[in-house]
Amino acid sequence: MSGHHISTDKTLLGVAGALFILTILTVGVHYIHIPEPWSIIVAMGIAIFKATLVAAFFMNLYWDERFNTMLFIASIAFFGLLVGLTLLDTLFRPEVMPAF
Amino acid sequence: MANHSSSASHSRFMQHHFVDADQQFDAAKMGMWIFLVTEILFFGGLFAAYIVYRLWYPELFTLASEELNTLWGAVNTVVLIGSSLTVAMAIKSAQLNQKKNIAINLGITLALAAVFMVIKYFEWTHKFHLGIFPGKFYAFEGIDHPKANVFFSLYYLMTGLHGIHVVIGIGLMVWLLWRSMKGHFNSEYYTPVEITGLYWHLVDIIWIFLFPLFYLID
Numbered sequence: 088m089s090g091h092h093i094s095t096d097k098t099l100l101g102v103a104g105a106l107f108i109l110t111i112l113t114v115g116v117h118y119i120h121i122p123e124p125w126s127i128i129v130a131m132g133i134a135i136f137k138a139t140l141v142a143a144f145f146m147n148l149y150w151d152e153r154f155n156t157m158l159f160i161a162s163i164a165f166f167g168l169l170v171g172l173t174l175l176d177t178l179f180r181p182e183v184m185p186a187f
Numbered sequence: 188m189a190n191h192s193s194s195a196s197h198s199r200f201m202q203h204h205f206v207d208a209d210q211q212f213d214a215a216k217m218g219m220w221i222f223l224v225t226e227i228l229f230f231g232g233l234f235a236a237y238i239v240y241r242l243w244y245p246e247l248f249t250l251a252s253e254e255l256n257t258l259w260g261a262v263n264t265v266v267l268i269g270s271s272l273t274v275a276m277a278i279k280s281a282q283l284n285q286k287k288n289i290a291i292n293l294g295i296t297l298a299l300a301a302v303f304m305v306i307k308y309f310e311w312t313h314k315f316h317l318g319i320f321p322g323k324f325y326a327f328e329g330i331d332h333p334k335a336n337v338f339f340s341l342y343y344l345m346t347g348l349h350g351i352h353v354v355i356g357i358g359l360m361v362w363l364l365w366r367s368m369k370g371h372f373n374s375e376y377y378t379p380v381e382i383t384g385l386y387w388h389l390v391d392i393i394w395i396f397l398f399p400l401f402y403l404i405d
Contacts, residue, residue, distance in 0.1 A: 091212075093282045094275060103272040110264050114257065117403040123245075130399040138392045145275045146388045152213065155220045162224040166231040170238055177239050 092150035102144045198376040219382040251338035252404040260402035270299035271391040274384045281377035289367040297360045359383045
């Protein structure tokens with residue numbers, strides 16, 4: 088069955104090793120102070136890559152039913168809608184609400 | 188009569204309303220994924236608030252994040268990644284019928300989750316000591332910005348909600364450890380280990396984003 092993929096130690100340790108290295112990399116990039124907006128783009132790029140590794144190989148989406156991947160991607164799409172529509176409002180106000 | 192001709196499993200945890208153990212397993216896993224979707228949107232509201240306030244007050248986020256200790260944030264990231272590895276190892280042990288290794292891996296996961304919460308405790312109490320409280324209770328003079336409390340309100344809400352998830356995870360790991368020691372899990376039945384693992388990996392993913400957003404701002 089699709090739901091019973093057995094990961095090898097090699098895969099699991101490889102993924103964990105990659106996650107450790109990417110954590111060190113993201114902290115290292117922080118200390119070299121690359122200018123905005125690249126600092127946030129690099130930091131989020133590394134975070135998205137790390138999250139993808141966890142979802143694909145620790146949460147087994149790579150071998151799993153495609154439906155579960157679809158659920159995961161749908162949640163990210165709806166999060167994008169939430170942020171996108173909110174920014175369409177708050178970024179284009181003539182002035183930021185004084186109380187906040 | 189339902190068709191029980193499948194020879195997939197004779198586990199005592201097999202429920203009568205499923206055709207076979209695989210169907211029961213896949214249904215449980217899909218249910219967990221639907222729950223995780225609601226979790227992502229639950230945290231998503233707070234991430235949206237973070238994005239809006241960061242765009243409104245970029246200079247505040249740069250200033251205030253200097254009060255957070257990058258080293259301890261990084262250590263906690265490594266601790267959580269390690270615990271995700273041991274959860275995946277516990278699932279693999281169950282699939283291979285290595286019953287003792289299930290308990291060992293769950294035990295290590297539990298210990299790492301406890302380390303995470305201890306580090307979190309020291310980070311928070313250090314801030315309380317300085318007078319850094321959320322919202323109107325904010326009493327720290329060290330950051331030259333009128334909205335400094337906004338950053339820390341988001342910090343306490345997001346790391347706090349994440350911390351609650353870690354505590355719930357600790358509770359689930361204790362339950363799994365107890366059941367694994369009673370010999371409930373084997374290659375035929377390990378659904379609770381699998382779906383708790385999914386939950387734990389999502390808690391890890393959320394921290395993977397919280398860490399750079401709060402600790403790694405230049």
